[in-house]
Amino acid sequence: MLTVDYDRLGLRAGDVLLDLGCGFGRHTYEALIRGAAVVQCDMAMPELANIRDTSKLLAADGMFDTKQLVAPVQGDATRLPFDNASFDRIIASEVFEHIPDDVAAYDELMRLLRPGGTVAVTVPAWLPEKICWKLSDDYHAPAVEGGHVRIYTEKEVRSKMAAAGLAPGHSHRAHSLHSPYWWLRCAVGPNREIADHRLVKAYHRFLEWDIVEKPIITRAADKVLNPVIGKSLVVYATKPLSQPAGSAHAA
Numbered sequence: 001m002l003t004v005d006y007d008r009l010g011l012r013a014g015d016v017l018l019d020l021g022c023g024f025g026r027h028t029y030e031a032l033i034r035g036a037a038v039v040q041c042d043m044a045m046p047e048l049a050n051i052r053d054t055s056k057l058l059a060a061d062g063m064f065d066t067k068q069l070v071a072p073v074q075g076d077a078t079r080l081p082f083d084n085a086s087f088d089r090i091i092a093s094e095v096f097e098h099i100p101d102d103v104a105a106y107d108e109l110m111r112l113l114r115p116g117g118t119v120a121v122t123v124p125a126w127l128p129e130k131i132c133w134k135l136s137d138d139y140h141a142p143a144v145e146g147g148h149v150r151i152y153t154e155k156e157v158r159s160k161m162a163a164a165g166l167a168p169g170h171s172h173r174a175h176s177l178h179s180p181y182w183w184l185r186c187a188v189g190p191n192r193e194i195a196d197h198r199l200v201k202a203y204h205r206f207l208e209w210d211i212v213e214k215p216i217i218t219r220a221a222d223k224v225l226n227p228v229i230g231k232s233l234v235v236y237a238t239k240p241l242s243q244p245a246g247s248a249h250a251a
Helices: 026-033 045-060 102-112 126-135 154-164 178-188 198-213 216-229
Strands: 016-020 037-042 087-093 113-124 167-174 232-238
Touching: 016 026, 026 037, 026 045, 026 087, 037 045, 087 102, 102 113, 102 154, 113 126, 113 154, 126 178, 126 216, 154 167, 154 232, 167 216, 178 198
Parallel strands: 016 037, 016 087, 087 113
Antiparallel strands: 113 232, 167 232
C-alpha cells in the first residue's frame, strides 16, 4: 500500500533514495523495483532486519539487482549519519508527526537532498487525525510512547519545508478508506487487539481485501473521498539548484 506517488516524486532508475522511517519497507520495495538504490533508515532494528532479509529474497527472485541493495541504517531523523547532498530523492512517510523537534528534521532533509532533488513528506491529514485525537487520548502522545506529538495542517508542513530552504510543490491525500477504520478503533479503544471487537475485525479484513484485490469500486470511492477524509497528506518539495550565498544548507 503506497502513499507516495513515484511519478510526482520523480524517481528514476539509478537514483539514490533515502526511505526515512521506512517501517517494514512498503516504499523501499517499490523503489527497488523501479531501479533505484535505496537506503532504509529507521529507529527500529526489527523492521530494518525484516527489510534486509526480504530484500535479499526478492533480489534472488530477480525483481531487482542486488547492486541496488544498501545496508540499512538505524538513525535519528534530526541527526542522520549521511554526508551533505547524498540523495536524489527522499521519502519520509508518517515520520514527522512523531518528532518533537521536527524543525531539525526538516533541516536534515534539506541538508541530505541534492540540488534539484525531490522529497515527499507524508503525515496524518488534519481532519481525520483531529477526530482520532478527540475520540481517544490513548491514540497519541503522551499516553503512547513515541506516539503522535502534533496534528499537522498542510500550511504548517509547507511553511516548515520553506523555512528549511525547500520549495514545496504538489500535494494530495491518500487512504480515505482507512480513516473510518481508525475512528472506529479509537472509539472502542486503540490499544485493544483487533480480534477483540467484531466491527474492528471486520473492517480490518475489508482493508486487507481491498489492498490485495484493488477492486474498481473501492478505487473510485477512494479517489472521490481522498480530498475530504484522506488519512494521509503528501507534500512534495524540491531543493533549489542554488542557494543564497552564506546559506547554512548550501551543498
